[in-house]
Amino acid sequence: MARAFPLAGLLRLRQIEKDHAASDLAAANALRRDVGERQARAIAALHNVSLEATDASSLFAVAAARASSRSMLADLAALTERAESEAEQAQAAFSAAKARAVGLEKLETRHVAGVTAHDLTTEQAAIDEVATGAWVREREGSEG
Template sequence: MTFTLSGLLRVRGAQERVAAEDLSRASAERARAEAAEQSAVTSLAEISDRIDDSATLLAMAAARAAGRSTLSDLQALVEMRRVSEGEAKAAHVEARRDLKGLERLEEAHRVDEMRQELATEQAALDEIATVRGRRPEGSAA
């Protein structure tokens, strides 16, 4: 007897693998966004404080303003990526839970099949022993 939910088990396995890939992709995107944010912070820290004239002052102020704007955008992107990663993780956990539930059902089905096979085999052995026990000694059959 075959496991009647084997098709669904294969589908759930595929769904779990897709969810794992989505989680991996979301984690990588979050890590890239965090690296870009850290790079922007480092760049802002490296802007020189040395001011020789008004043109340098204006250039430095513009660079800092642009850097802060970029940093603000990157911080928003990092937060979006973290949310996406959290959603992907939740989807993966749910897909994994669905898969594990079906795997437990399949295992229970296998155990039940094995028990039935062993019971059938034991019944056959008992029948053979009973028939042999009824025969007179020395009979060839």
């Protein structure tokens, strides 16, 4: 019977941490894409705004719209920067979690290889014992 990997529980925990970090990374990348798309749409929409003022009230409306747009673009730029930062942090967390899991996975692979080698050695010894016993019985049978 093969001996269980003694760090199997810790390995499972590391794999769960890695999966969680991968999920966080995917969410951060999705947010980053979404914010970038929103920013691109806002800039495209601003390029389509008419800047012709026919009277004072339309001039004030254009000025207010430009100020509002500038504020909105500044907010989107800040949100983009924050999304980029969160994505970078999520990438670093995923890389660290993956590194912790990989070390234990390598230990598990070595453990399995060692157990398999031990099992094969034990099996070979049993086969040799059976073969030797049969040879001894055959030899004793021919002498008697």
